Amino acid sequence: MKYFFASRTNRLLTSPLRDIREMSGREYFISLAEELPAEELFPFKLLEEAAVSVFSSGPSALQYGEPAGYRPLREWLDNDWNTRKGIRTVPEQILLTTGTQQAIDLVMRLLLEPGDSVLVEHPTSPGCLEVLEMQGAKIVPVTGDGDGILPDLLEHHMQQVRPKLLFAAPSFSNPTGVLWSMERREAVLDLCSRYGVLLVEDDSYGELHFDGLEPGDFYRKYPSLFALDTADQGGHVLYIGSFSKTVAPALRTGWAAGHPALIQAMASVKRIADGQSSPMNQRLLYQLLAHSPFKWSDHLSMLNREYKTRLKLMLELLKRPGWKGSQYIIPEGGMYLWVKLPDGLDSGALLKAALLKGVSFLPGSLCSTGEQDHRYIRLNFSHPGRDELLLGMNLISESITEFTARS
Amino acid sequence: MKYFFASRTNRLLTSPLRDIREMSGREYFISLAEELPAEELFPFKLLEEAAVSVFSSGPSALQYGEPAGYRPLREWLDNDWNTRKGIRTVPEQILLTTGTQQAIDLVMRLLLEPGDSVLVEHPTSPGCLEVLEMQGAKIVPVTGDGDGILPDLLEHHMQQVRPKLLFAAPSFSNPTGVLWSMERREAVLDLCSRYGVLLVEDDSYGELHFDGLEPGDFYRKYPSLFALDTADQGGHVLYIGSFSKTVAPALRTGWAAGHPALIQAMASVKRIADGQSSPMNQRLLYQLLAHSPFKWSDHLSMLNREYKTRLKLMLELLKRPGWKGSQYIIPEGGMYLWVKLPDGLDSGALLKAALLKGVSFLPGSLCSTGEQDHRYIRLNFSHPGRDELLLGMNLISESITEFTARS
Structure with missing residues (x-):
């Protein structure tokens, strides 16, 4: 039987977000694309x-x-x-x-x-x-x-x-x-x-x-x-x-x-x-x-110290040669870093290469209408642990280097 | 500031369901209008x-x-x-x-x-x-x-x-x-x-x-x-x-x-x-x-025995003189009895009278478009306990009697 979906669902049903999420489900996959907090910090x-x-x-x-x-x-x-x-x-x-x-x-x-x-x-x-x-x-x-x-x-x-x-x-x-x-x-x-x-x-x-x-x-x-x-x-x-x-x-x-x-x-x-x-x-x-010994204020302070450390690590990794030419403003909070790729790089093309290596990020075009932000990527620093972050950032920078070396 | 809601929300925002639900929140209120299972039977x-x-x-x-x-x-x-x-x-x-x-x-x-x-x-x-x-x-x-x-x-x-x-x-x-x-x-x-x-x-x-x-x-x-x-x-x-x-x-x-x-x-x-x-x-x-000692099949059988008993009690109560002239088909399952009121009675008017007495039911008109079922009411028999059911059914039948005596 053929289904006829309402016309306004068109864009939704062809969203690339779905693919990223599905692939992130693979166990060997490192995702810097998600909006996940660190589970080891849950009370x-x-x-x-x-x-x-x-x-x-x-x-x-x-x-x-x-x-x-x-x-x-x-x-x-x-x-x-x-x-x-x-x-x-x-x-x-x-x-x-x-x-x-x-x-x-x-x-x-x-x-x-x-x-x-x-x-x-x-x-x-x-x-x-x-x-x-x-x-x-x-x-x-x-x-x-x-x-x-x-x-x-x-x-x-x-x-x-x-x-x-x-x-x-x-x-x-x-x-x-x-x-x-x-x-x-x-x-x-x-x-x-x-x-x-x-x-x-x-x-x-x-x-x-x-x-x-x-x-x-x-x-x-x-x-x-x-x-x-x-x-x-x-x-x-x-x-x-x-x-x-x-x-x-x-x-x-x-x-x-x-x-x-x-x-x-x-x-x-x-x-x-x-x-x-x-x-x-x-x-x-x-x-x-x-009604529990949970201390809301202390918990938030602990989260913020921990996420600050993770952001710091990500910023360190971004200084490596593979990321040369990328630009970003250091955020004072949140869970993401918004990175502009080196000249000539497209986030969609880079994502395809990165996925083959087993790492994902969010392509910037999903954060705006049209194609305005196709040179940006969103990196999540709250969820990946230290090793994942190291490996994930390296795999992305490898992908970048392959592109920039080619052009 | 004035808000302009989308036109398609009109009927939703004026729904009488909301009033019934809000009033049912009052503690002394007996509701035969809800879609609630019996909480004492939860595992x-x-x-x-x-x-x-x-x-x-x-x-x-x-x-x-x-x-x-x-x-x-x-x-x-x-x-x-x-x-x-x-x-x-x-x-x-x-x-x-x-x-x-x-x-x-x-x-x-x-x-x-x-x-x-x-x-x-x-x-x-x-x-x-x-x-x-x-x-x-x-x-x-x-x-x-x-x-x-x-x-x-x-x-x-x-x-x-x-x-x-x-x-x-x-x-x-x-x-x-x-x-x-x-x-x-x-x-x-x-x-x-x-x-x-x-x-x-x-x-x-x-x-x-x-x-x-x-x-x-x-x-x-x-x-x-x-x-x-x-x-x-x-x-x-x-x-x-x-x-x-x-x-x-x-x-x-x-x-x-x-x-x-x-x-x-x-x-x-x-x-x-x-x-x-x-x-x-x-x-x-x-x-x-x-992965627990819970027995799904036994649990369902227990629910069905219990709800059957509650329905039976409701059916007994419906035989009382106050309900004379009302009609219904005895259901073989579910949580509701669908009752046609005696001639000349409107479920909306009856509900207003019943609410004043502290009992509610669902007026049939909410179960169809237009006014086709305004002579019907839906009674829930799964949630009220024995005493509530007795009192609630009596209060509704009192309301009915007041209407029929008047006409």
Whole structure:
């Protein structure tokens, strides 16, 4: 029997991401392409204890829960954000989701008609671009510099295309790891507010910073735009993120927080999307965070020290001759390094060669529409261990050398 | 700030389901409206042991997993279906989802363009109707009798509207609990095959049968249409279901199984929808089913004995004078009784009165498009305990009596 798929699925179904992911499943394969945290840093012993506590509370922990998510966890988030991030919410403003990816999908399904214009920080997360393509949005990239997207350019686009929303990650974007300055944060929020454009603020990586600041102090220096959104009764920011990079991905617990009207409507879309995320996993997280010896702040500091070390190793390896001619800005956080290849090299062609050697990375073209970033690659430094990183980086540089030697 | 939601969300955002669910959250509220299994029957002690085993296997249980779902669980399903249901698949034909609801959402997003015609068994599950409305589908109900939907009528609709798919639940549909005869199963499958219409077969309730048959014997007598789909290389059926009604809903684990091309494309849509469902929960289920003292078959038999008793009690209560004039067909399985109210009564009006008394049910109009079933109500007998059932049924019958006495 022949199936006829909806036309908007075309790009999705031919995505090269699928191939990379499938090949990464091969056991001898080193992947610097993934978005994986380091599993050896998961608090898995404490999570095991938390699981025992959750189960011993009786069978209701295994029943359907509130569609918006387990309320005590929403209250915990509310309190944590209030204390560390200066965010003022109530639990009704928080919807628990299956990771950040679902938060993006839900808000886009709720808001976008086919053909609607959407501004995205350029380059941006492949997962967000795929959702926008599936919704038939007109994607308009907004370029930035080391301090964030450029307000003049943003305002120009806002006037030209009347966008419905702007998607951005002000603290360590995927893929570039850029950290917006305070001034830029205020300018962008002001524009969103003046033009009535919703800012979808992806804070998936905000906790991963390598400046040595305490987790609370970081957010005082670089506040989330959601925290800054106090003028004109707020409501200009939807704040999304997850525990996938900070605790463990398999719990599949993320959030969307914003104006109650927006959150309530997203909850309705979530009802048809999957009913609800796992309330058991949400209880597990709550138990870990609120009622176990786990120290949230210490855990984040430990992650940041460890990831800083891994980034440092990657930067050392990039100094080797094989990488000559490549360029990058050293990120102050996140999980990725965004590398511009030496002149004349195409990331797609390089990937094919690298895959044959048993190593992968993310080709930059997946982080933008069109072919603009075909000379870039995204390297993940959080997941590979020391040996994997050494070998993987060497294999990529071998591939580069083969290309540059040939030309 | 004012938000502009996509037009197709209109019906979703004004759904009366939301009110019922919110009100059901009130602690003193008796709900016969929900789709909840009995939590006192969850194998939660064994699940606790399974959790300890999963955690003791090390941190990789908490990492991202295969987007299609934990492979050993897919293999277990493959084997269980093969043994008990005569279904021949390979694990590549199975996608694990966040419950049946997500399986429905994914296939509809994949296949439907706005305006596409979809046939649905009439009446049908409210969750499916909401997805179809969100996708902008033209919903065409197909009526049936006690043996399933009517083949002549089905063929007529297939010729008239050229539908892309048919959604049906041949074993104990939500809401009517009807069980299709073998003859009807074959006739419907034959039509789907001849007209090239994909049958989305919802088997969420197939394990819950009150005929005393062993779990395996039941499927031999009433095979899934997926098992019967062997002509013309198959591929005419997408088989969906979940562990929510048979093990525990909080694990949020369901499946879609079908032709590899269809499953692979659905997996791509799932990638943008939420990346993946919780691999930890899938491991937990696998541990329970494959490596614990849990006896799947005995557990299902126990559930069926218990639910049969609860249905019997509900049927007894329906004989009381307050319910005079109401009509229903006694289901042989599932979790619901579909009751036609006495002449002149409207389920919406009755619900308002019942809510004031502290009890809820599902008004029939949510199980169809338009107002066709406004004289029906769906009563859930699986979740309420004996006392709740007694009180809840009495409160509804009081409301009925007040209406009928008035007219």
